[in-house]
Amino acid sequence: MSKYRWKLLVIVATVGLALYFLYPTYRDYELHSQLKELHGPDSLQFVENNETDLRENRAKRIKLGLDLQGGMRVVLEVNVLKLLEDLGKNKDESFSKIMAEVREEVKKTDESPVILMRRKFEAQQIRMSRYYGSLRDDNDEVSAMLEDESKKAIDRAIEIVGNRVDQYGVSEPSIQKLGGTRINVELPGVSKEAEVRQLLQGTALLEFKLLKDPDVAYRVMESIDKTLASSGAADTTDTTLTATAGFTDTTKIDTPEGEMDGEQFAKKHPFFTVALVSQQYPGEALVAEENREKIRRWLDRDDVVRSIPGDIQFLWSAKPRIMEGGKKYFVLYPVKSTAELTGGVIVNAKATLDPSFNQPIVTMEMNSEGSREWSRITGANVNKRIAIVMDNAIFSAPVVRNKITGGNSQIEGMDNLDEARLLEIVLKAGALPAPVEIIEQRSVGPSLGEDSIRNGITASVLAVALTIIFMAFYYHTGGLVADFGLVFCMLFLLGVLAAFQGTLTLPGIAGIILTLAVAVDANVLIYERIREEQATGKTLRAAIDAGYEKAFSAIFDSNLTTFISGVILYQFGSGPIQGFALTLMIGIVASMFSAIYITRAVFHILTDRYGSKVTFG
Amino acid sequence: MRFFKKTSIDFMGARKTWYMVSGTVILIGMVTLALRGVDFGIDFLGGTEIVVHFDQPVSISDVRTAMDRIGMGKAEIKTFGSDQDILIRTAEQAEGTVIGDRMLTALKDYFPTNPYTVLKEDKIGPKIGAELRRNALYAVLASVIAIGIYVGFRFKMVYGIGAVVALFHDVLVTLGMIAIFNGVLNLEINQNMIAAFLTLVGLSVNDTVVVFDRIRENQKIFRSMSVSDLMNKSINETLSRTIITSGTILIVLIVLLVVGGEVTRGFAFALTVGIVVGTYSSVFVASAVALDWTLKTKTSGKLIE
Numbered sequence: 001m002s003k004y005r006w007k008l009l010v011i012v013a014t015v016g017l018a019l020y021f022l023y024p025t026y027r028d029y030e031l032h033s034q035l036k037e038l039h040g041p042d043s044l045q046f047v048e049n050n051e052t053d054l055r056e057n058r059a060k061r062i063k064l065g066l067d068l069q070g071g072m073r074v075v076l077e078v079n080v081l082k083l084l085e086d087l088g089k090n091k092d093e094s095f096s097k098i099m100a101e102v103r104e105e106v107k108k109t110d111e112s113p114v115i116l117m118r119r120k121f122e123a124q125q126i127r128m129s130r131y132y133g134s135l136r137d138d139n140d141e142v143s144a145m146l147e148d149e150s151k152k153a154i155d156r157a158i159e160i161v162g163n164r165v166d167q168y169g170v171s172e173p174s175i176q177k178l179g180g181t182r183i184n185v186e187l188p189g190v191s192k193e194a195e196v197r198q199l200l201q202g203t204a205l206l207e208f209k210l211l212k213d214p215d216v217a218y219r220v221m222e223s224i225d226k227t228l229a230s231s232g233a234a235d236t237t238d239t240t241l242t243a244t245a246g247f248t249d250t251t252k253i254d255t256p257e258g259e260m261d262g263e264q265f266a267k268k269h270p271f272f273t274v275a276l277v278s279q280q281y282p283g284e285a286l287v288a289e290e291n292r293e294k295i296r297r298w299l300d301r302d303d304v305v306r307s308i309p310g311d312i313q314f315l316w317s318a319k320p321r322i323m324e325g326g327k328k329y330f331v332l333y334p335v336k337s338t339a340e341l342t343g344g345v346i347v348n349a350k351a352t353l354d355p356s357f358n359q360p361i362v363t364m365e366m367n368s369e370g371s372r373e374w375s376r377i378t379g380a381n382v383n384k385r386i387a388i389v390m391d392n393a394i395f396s397a398p399v400v401r402n403k404i405t406g407g408n409s410q411i412e413g414m415d416n417l418d419e420a421r422l423l424e425i426v427l428k429a430g431a432l433p434a435p436v437e438i439i440e441q442r443s444v445g446p447s448l449g450e451d452s453i454r455n456g457i458t459a460s461v462l463a464v465a466l467t468i469i470f471m472a473f474y475y476h477t478g479g480l481v482a483d484f485g486l487v488f489c490m491l492f493l494l495g496v497l498a499a500f501q502g503t504l505t506l507p508g509i510a511g512i513i514l515t516l517a518v519a520v521d522a523n524v525l526i527y528e529r530i531r532e533e534q535a536t537g538k539t540l541r542a543a544i545d546a547g548y549e550k551a552f553s554a555i556f557d558s559n560l561t562t563f564i565s566g567v568i569l570y571q572f573g574s575g576p577i578q579g580f581a582l583t584l585m586i587g588i589v590a591s592m593f594s595a596i597y598i599t600r601a602v603f604h605i606l607t608d609r610y611g612s613k614v615t616f617g
Numbered sequence: 618m619r620f621f622k623k624t625s626i627d628f629m630g631a632r633k634t635w636y637m638v639s640g641t642v643i644l645i646g647m648v649t650l651a652l653r654g655v656d657f658g659i660d661f662l663g664g665t666e667i668v669v670h671f672d673q674p675v676s677i678s679d680v681r682t683a684m685d686r687i688g689m690g691k692a693e694i695k696t697f698g699s700d701q702d703i704l705i706r707t708a709e710q711a712e713g714t715v716i717g718d719r720m721l722t723a724l725k726d727y728f729p730t731n732p733y734t735v736l737k738e739d740k741i742g743p744k745i746g747a748e749l750r751r752n753a754l755y756a757v758l759a760s761v762i763a764i765g766i767y768v769g770f771r772f773k774m775v776y777g778i779g780a781v782v783a784l785f786h787d788v789l790v791t792l793g794m795i796a797i798f799n800g801v802l803n804l805e806i807n808q809n810m811i812a813a814f815l816t817l818v819g820l821s822v823n824d825t826v827v828v829f830d831r832i833r834e835n836q837k838i839f840r841s842m843s844v845s846d847l848m849n850k851s852i853n854e855t856l857s858r859t860i861i862t863s864g865t866i867l868i869v870l871i872v873l874l875v876v877g878g879e880v881t882r883g884f885a886f887a888l889t890v891g892i893v894v895g896t897y898s899s900v901f902v903a904s905a906v907a908l909d910w911t912l913k914t915k916t917s918g919k920l921i922e
Contacts, residue, residue, distance in 0.1 A: 439742035440740065463869040517820075520866070554831070558822070558830075562822075564764055568760040
């Protein structure tokens with residue numbers, strides 16, 4: 001056996017690796033089937049107890065496409081033309097006329113609306129600076145500026161949509177830029193279509209809200225903590241909580257019981273165990289990313305809601321803060337529920353570097369009505385913090401240094417220019433909405449998804465079973481080895497899919513079934529060849545070797561051509577089709593590896609041990 | 618066990634007959650296609666499509682009346698699997714998703730006592746539909762050409778041409794079959810169907826390459842044999858493998874066709890036809906065309922000089 005040590009090692013290692021990557025998928029399935037059995041408080045308790053387990057396995061499992069688990073896919077397009085119309089100033093009749101013409105033309109071509117518009121203006125010998133930019137700008141400058149604005153509009157739209165989806169609480173959403181002016185949004189498991197559409201399309205709401213003073217904020221959090229402790233929110237048998245409590249730096253929290261160990265502390269102060277009061281700004285609390293859902297749940301509880309005064313509202317930071325060791329913390333802010341000012345008053349915002357200190361800053365300009373209000377608000381709240389809130393998420397909470405008159409404000413304290421740019425995007429979202437339109441929407445109800453999975457799995461199992469039986473029947477020992485190769489190939493394929501966190505779609509299942517066919521083909525090619533070689537009078541071992549060698553070029557060429565169509569499919573296809581191409585491509589590699597290397601190694605071992613008992617039917 | 622003994626069928630001698638057979642099948646398919654057309658899926662048409670599941674069975678004519686009330690009586694309405702599942706599709710376009718909303722409201726109003734759940738709702742804007750159509754066409758053409766180039770490069774250009782002709786043959790026959798069986802099976806050309814076409818292209822060339830590979834090998838052994846005899850010999854030698862492989866794939870596909878459900882039916886149908894045609898074409902079309910091309914241009918048909 002020792003001469004096959006390496007081959008055996010390769011086989012065992014690959015199988016082990018595949019199982020290792022597939023385990024989370026299995027565990028996730030197991031946990032969720034258990035969860036399905038439970039109802040009401042039991043299921044809530046189950047989620048609390050297995051929080052880490054649930055989260056980690058969910059993240060590492062093979063993801064299901066929207067067609068299998070149900071959900072919504074929406075493609076949004078920024079309406080550049082609408083943006084151009086909104087941007088224009090001193091609009092007159094000839095402007096509206098030209099815009100109407102451009103609107104007709106946009107439908108027919110793929111050219112950018114800016115180019116189309118420029119052509120129209122030039123045909124009528126109107127300078128674009130009449131409507132855009134400053135008077136001295138020539139058409140090149142104006143066009144460049146407008147193209148830049150349309151690019152920024154898509155970033156704004158992505159930020160707004162991303163923020164809202166995050167607030168809505170969809171698990172594993174995907175939001176991607178698609179080409180120049182499109183956004184692809186995938187929301188698994190979402191079924192309330194009308195609600196989501198509203199969410200994606202409406203204009204962003206920008207508000208300025210006052211942060212609560214640190215002592216008030218602390219008192220409110222304390223009463224939440226007490227409410228939770230008295231109802232036994234933290235069970236000491238809860239492994240997750242104790243684990244988190246172990247990491248908690250209890251000295252950060254000013255409590256007389258500083259000497260307690262983690263477990264006791266967690267029991268007595270469930271809220272403060274996961275929400276750490278910030279030392280830098282005592283009026284806010286830091287919550288590790290993985291605990292955000294838990295706090296959200298708590299804040300929704302009736303008894304907790306009753307313990308919070310009516311004029312106070314808890315809002316989250318839109319982005320996490322990265323702390324030491326790369327851990328992500330979201331900030332929880334208690335703010336005054338009524339907004340001081342809404343974002344409609346903002347005329348312009350710009351992120352720049354402060355020339356004197358070389359620090360990133362954002363300048364913000366307001367209209368006259370806004371300026372008056374702003375001067376009153378800032379005057380009354382010097383040294384307090386005002387949060388910049390978009391769609392209920394806080395993007396920044398600067399301290400008011402002095403009363404701001406004249407409407408020009410400057411926001412400092414960003415860590416880098418990217419942060420400043422994000423703030424610019426948010427501030428502009430109030431003033432200049434990025435008009436988006438739904439140009440494609442697909443939604444699959446969860447029941448259709450379930451049917452599809454069931455049908456797909458039945459078909460796969462049946463197909464695999466029939467093939468396995470046929471192969472064993474037709475090629476005897478050879479067939480059994482091929483069957484082993486097939487199972488290995490499936491395992492390898494699924495393992496790779498899990499390792500790369502691929503998505504399984506319905507066409508993807510079809511791709512797996514086809515992989516099966518391709519794998520069978522490779523084996524058939526080899527066995528037919530071995531039979532031919534045996535017919536010429538070769539010994540078993542020589543026939544096997546000759547069969548494998550001679551069949552190789554046919555297997556390689558034919559698989560490569562199938563692989564080529566897979567690559568092309570992946571390039572041109574969208575969504576589910578790409579899933580098909582992906583499984584097909586992985587499958588071809590898996591089946592070649594299994595047919596050429598694995599089964600051959602098995603034959604070598606078998607012929608050594610059992611000699612002529614190995615037959616090919 | 619063996620299904621096939623050693624065969625020595627004269628495939629090349631009868632190739633003119635097989636050209637006729639192929640030509641006739643393609644002609645019938647194309648005529649049907651021209652007369653009856655095929656149904657394009659929502660992906661390519663653009664418009665709105667909804668599939669709803671009613672608690673109790675409903676009749677198509679009732680659904681049509683409901684649609685008529687909102688001025689969409691021309692919408693395509695059919696059952697989707699069972700008579701409780703109804704698919705409604707219209708090419709009408711409007712801002713956002715108002716069409717779908719209107720259809721759903723109309724159904725709610727017309728069947729107040731028979732509630733439904735939405736299984737599927739798709740809305741494709743006119744631009745996207747055109748784009749997907751274009752991409753699908755490019756994908757099929759690009760893969761046929763890429764495969765032709767690969768085969769031409771690995772073997773010889775005439776064989777590349779033979780392979781490409783065989784691929785076009787397969788695509789056309791399958792398309793014709795879809796047109797013919799559309800009435801019975803509710804088939805439509807959508808993105809999944811395009812995936813099926815590309816797969817059948819890949820699998821069909823798979824068979825062809827196996828035959829060509831054998832021709833290349835035999836040529837090294839039988840140096841003086843004529844091209845036509847070489848082809849016959851090679852096809853006969855690989856026949857057993859071709860049938861076994863295609864047979865196994867066919868079993869798998871028929872399973873998918875029968876138990877795979879409504880969503881994968883079109884896909885499975887196209888592939889089932891494609892496998893049969895692809896196997897046929899790699900035997901009767903690809904090599905035959907390469908042979909005729911060789912004879913006509915008087916080049917050598919040898920894969921190695």
